[in-house]
Amino acid sequence: MPLVDLVMPKLGESIMEATILKWHKKVGDAVAQDETVLDIATDKVDSEVPSTHAGVLNEILFKENDVVPIGAVIARLETEAGSANAHLSNSNGNITADEIPYQPANITPAANTAQPSAAKPAIRFYSPLVLKIAQEEGIGMAELEAIPGTGQDGRVSKKDILDYLSKDSGARVQVPGAPEIKEPATVQPAKANLPAVQTSVQTQATEASKTQVEVSNYGPNVEIVEMDRMRKLIAKFMVDSKHISPHVTSFTEADVTNLVMWREKVKKDFEKRENTRITFTPLFVEAVVKCLKKFPLINCSIDGDKIIIKKDINIGMATALPSGNLIVPVIKNADQLNLVGLSKQVNGLADAARNNKLKPDDTQGGTFTLTNVGTFGSLMGTPIINQPQVAILAVGAIKKRPVVIETPQGDTIGIRHMMYLSMSYDHRIVDGSLGATFLTAVAKELEGWDVNRSF
Numbered sequence: 294m295p296l297v298d299l300v301m302p303k304l305g306e307s308i309m310e311a312t313i314l315k316w317h318k319k320v321g322d323a324v325a326q327d328e329t330v331l332d333i334a335t336d337k338v339d340s341e342v343p344s345t346h347a348g349v350l351n352e353i354l355f356k357e358n359d360v361v362p363i364g365a366v367i368a369r370l371e372t373e374a375g376s377a378n379a380h381l382s383n384s385n386g387n388i389t390a391d392e393i394p395y396q397p398a399n400i401t402p403a404a405n406t407a408q409p410s411a412a413k414p415a416i417r418f419y420s421p422l423v424l425k426i427a428q429e430e431g432i433g434m435a436e437l438e439a440i441p442g443t444g445q446d447g448r449v450s451k452k453d454i455l456d457y458l459s460k461d462s463g464a465r466v467q468v469p470g471a472p473e474i475k476e477p478a479t480v481q482p483a484k485a486n487l488p489a490v491q492t493s494v495q496t497q498a499t500e501a502s503k504t505q506v507e508v509s510n511y512g513p514n515v516e517i518v519e520m521d522r523m524r525k526l527i528a529k530f531m532v533d534s535k536h537i538s539p540h541v542t543s544f545t546e547a548d549v550t551n552l553v554m555w556r557e558k559v560k561k562d563f564e565k566r567e568n569t570r571i572t573f574t575p576l577f578v579e580a581v582v583k584c585l586k587k588f589p590l591i592n593c594s595i596d597g598d599k600i601i602i603k604k605d606i607n608i609g610m611a612t613a614l615p616s617g618n619l620i621v622p623v624i625k626n627a628d629q630l631n632l633v634g635l636s637k638q639v640n641g642l643a644d645a646a647r648n649n650k651l652k653p654d655d656t657q658g659g660t661f662t663l664t665n666v667g668t669f670g671s672l673m674g675t676p677i678i679n680q681p682q683v684a685i686l687a688v689g690a691i692k693k694r695p696v697v698i699e700t701p702q703g704d705t706i707g708i709r710h711m712m713y714l715s716m717s718y719d720h721r722i723v724d725g726s727l728g729a730t731f732l733t734a735v736a737k738e739l740e741g742w743d744v745n746r747s748f
Contacts, residue, residue, distance in 0.1 A: 297346045299368040301361045304335050304653035310362050310451075311335045318350050324370060331367070334522065338620065338651050348372035360450060426454050523618045534680050538719040542675045543729045547736035549691060550710040552576060555744045563748055567633050571748070575635035577663060577688055578608050580738035582628045585661060588731045592660045594681040595722055609659035609679060610639065612646040613668075620646055621679055623659040632748050667691060673713040683719040684728070686735065688712060712739075 301311055314332040318324055326347040333340055348370035355367050427437050432454075440457050442449040511517065520528070556571060563571045585592045585606050593602045606628040609621040622642035624630070630638065645651045661682055666674040667690035674687040691712045698707045714736055718728045 295372055296351060297348065297370045297372050298366045299330065299342075299344065299370060301333070301363050301365050301367050302342060303363055304333075304340065308335050308363060308653070310360050311340075312360050313355055313357050313367070314339065315357060316353065320350050320353055322350050324348055324350055333361075335653060338653050338656050339649065340653050342367075344370065346370055346372050359444065360452075423449050423451060423454055426451070426458075430458055521616065521618075523614075523616070523620075527618060530680070531677050534677050537680060538678050538683070539721060540675075540678065540717050541720045541723075541725060541728060542715055542717045543725065543732050544673060544713060544715045545729075545732050545736045546711055546713050547739045548696065548709050549712050549739050549742070551744045552739055552742040553691060553710040555742055555746070558744075559748055563636075567636065567748075569637050569640050571632075571636050572639065573688075573691075574610060574639045574663070574665060575632055576742075577665070577739070578610070578624065578627055578635050578639070579632060580735050581608060581661065581663060581686060582606055583738055584731055584734045586628065587734060588727065590727060591684050591718070591723065591731050593683055593722065594660075595683065595719065600722060603660040605658075605660060607658050607660045609656075609662035609682075610642065611662065611664035612643050614646055615649070620651065620656060621659060621662055622646055622651055622655045623657065625658065662686070663688070667712070673715050675715060676717050678717055678719055683722050684731075685717050686732070687715045687717075689714070 304311060311333040312335075314334050316331045318330050324330060324344045324347065326345070327343045329341045330344050330350070331342050333342055350368060351371045352369040353367075354369075355361050355365075361367055423437075426432075437449070437454075440449050440453060441447075442453055444450040444453070552573075556573065556576065560571050563569075589602055590600075592606060593600055595601070605626060608624045608627045610624065611619050611621050614620055622645070624635065624638045624642070627635065627638075642651070642655060645655065659679065659682060662676075662679040662685040664674070664676050664685060664687050666676075666687050670690055672692070673689040676685045676687045678685050689712055691710050693708050694711045695706050696709045696711060698705050698709070714732060716728060716732045
């Protein structure tokens with residue numbers, strides 16, 4: 294029976310690897326097409342991997358908790374009938390580069406004259422992430438091959454190479470013919486010793502070095518709770534964002550009385566006609582989209598000394614998960630949606646988040662993020678930028694307050710629905726004048742809401 298490879302699927306533009314959480318099938322089990330075979334986790338979201346073919350699970354190549362590169366073969370299925378894609382071959386039977394989403398490094402160990410000429414040395418697998426770390430830390434290929442691997446078939450994982458680097462320089466392997474290692478700070482990258490890796494995956498920057506503070510005594514009356522996987526990732530992202538972007542936060546307030554009264558007037562008819570609720574979030578998103586069109590520099594990212602202005606407007610919305618953690622699903626092409634479309638997108642993504650049904654692509658590609666801190670009663674906040682974006686807007690709780698109202702007949706005091714807005718932005722590209730002007734423009738959009746508009 295022909296074998297079909299099940300590969301780790303592509304999960305997003307910036308995702309290079311995923312962790313296997315749970316296998317739902319074992320070797321010998323029958324598998325239907327599109328049936329879930331395993332659960333995986335990335336630094337963005339958990340997901341299920343369905344089978345691409347029907348058959349019997351013949352081989353499992355990775356264990357639970359293994360970190361697997363995108364495109365790597367993770368299992369093989371026996372099928373009744375093969376297909377051209379089953380073995381990644383073209384009509385001539387030759388494998389083509391376009392058909393392989395991920396390739397291991399083509400590493401050839403040093404020749405051994407004692408071996409027979411017909412013998413071929415084993416090729417050791419290195420992921421692009423491991424090679425990137427080795428390159429930046431000045432680890433030559435000979436030294437890399439000497440690092441013990443704990444991954445599948447003795448492969449060197451990210452943890453293996455980071456553990457190796459954490460050792461004292463004196464404990465690192467000295468390989469004959471390799472330059473002597475002196476102080477870690479003086480090691481220069483040996484780029485010539487690393488093989489070329491042919492891959493379409495763009496590697497991210499390696500993790501910043503971590504400083505762990507050991508606490509020997511927690512006190513007599515404490516409870517120690519381990520962070521879950523997502524909380525650890527959130528903590529890392531928040532710290533990284535503060536290191537990457539010099540944060541500045543501007544504040545303003547908006548009289549959203551017209552917006553509140555309009556929503557109160559139309560919400561029953563809206564839900565009856567469109568079969569979905571209208572919350573404040575799509576109203577905020579609509580105002581943000583209009584202002585991003587006027588100020589495109591807010592809808593960008595930074596790559597070194599290059600400014601990448603995004604033509605698409607994809608709005609991320611911070612959403613609470615049942616665990617209490619936050620995730621940011623993305624409304625793609627929000628500028629092409631009317632208020633009904635925005636409402637359906639907002640409610641659909643929020644429901645998927647609450648029920649752990651988000652797909653990996655649902656959290657990818659955001660260009661600007663909105664977080665509603667008012668949902669939890671906060672008047673305002675100083676949000677942390679969602680990298681690689683350059684700005685994030687927080688909207689606070691809407692409160693009734695007495696305020697001064699300017700009229701043609703003079704100033705008067707009235708009870709109005711007021712809301713604070715705050716925006717944190719990357720001061721490398723967004724100056725205070727631009728940040729404050731954009732924030733004020735959003736407030737004016739909300740204040741100028743037409744109470745007579747239809748939906």
